[in-house]
Amino acid sequence: MRLRIDADLRYAMSEPVDVLLMIEAAELPDQTPIDDRLAIDGIGPLRAIAGEDGVGRRRWMRADGDFHAHYQAVVEVDRRPVTIDELPITPRRELPPEVIPYLWPSRYCEADRFEAFVAREFPGDNHGRKILAMARWIREHLDYRPGSTDVRTTAVDVFVSRQGVCRDFAHLLASLARAAGVPARLASAYAWRLDPPDFHAVVEIWLAGDWYLVDPTELAPLDGLVRIAIGRDATDIAFMTIFGAAELIEQTIRVERIDGD
Structure with missing residues (x-):
């Protein structure tokens, strides 16, 4: 299954704040980002760090005033249905x-x-x-x-x-x-x-x-x-952790299948 993702986040920061953003699709054995782009306005320098257990990617930044993050991706998902009923619980x-x-x-x-x-x-x-x-x-x-x-x-x-x-x-x-x-x-x-x-x-x-x-x-x-x-x-x-005050202006998420139904 191939999915197109579009995420748009708009916030207003009343004062300079540190922001930890995590909205990018992770690369894992059952999902592969083919093309992904993250654009952010209203910030200072970005610093990328790994997510928990090395899954995904967080980005540190300094934000002030109008903040706008726009993420677009095409992701190939190869996840076959698995019935877990009979799978044993490990002691x-x-x-x-x-x-x-x-x-x-x-x-x-x-x-x-x-x-x-x-x-x-x-x-x-x-x-x-x-x-x-x-x-x-x-x-x-x-x-x-x-x-x-x-x-x-x-x-x-x-x-x-x-x-x-x-x-x-x-x-x-x-x-x-x-x-x-x-x-x-x-x-x-x-x-x-x-x-x-x-x-x-x-x-x-x-x-x-x-x-x-x-x-x-x-x-x-x-x-x-x-x-x-x-x-x-x-x-x-958390997709976004703000260390300070911020006001949500608008947030939209779109996920669509682009290889048929």
């Missing part, structure tokens, strides 16, 4: 060192607070079916409601309020998986057929020696996702 003692941090609680994913709930609600079964059951529970018990949460909302908050947006659904699934001893990390992505178009948050689960995508919202097909960043939670995958 904790056999996990490779690089995935162990994704077992731990984090700022937005208080996994330790869900251990009793997970043991009671999802007992037994050491296969991917357990993760799919968690995702199904989230869809059945949470309302997808834009504007119902904010940057302070954690997985526990969402569990109590039973409402949220994609990042909240992802935080809760990652928390439940970690509570069951399964490494889980968040991924930010561009998503084909997401309505309304926006940055999307999904989860990657470690099963049988590899990471597998799971979208607890089921709002977009997995084979139409283009990952930008991965991390422990929304702190690590």
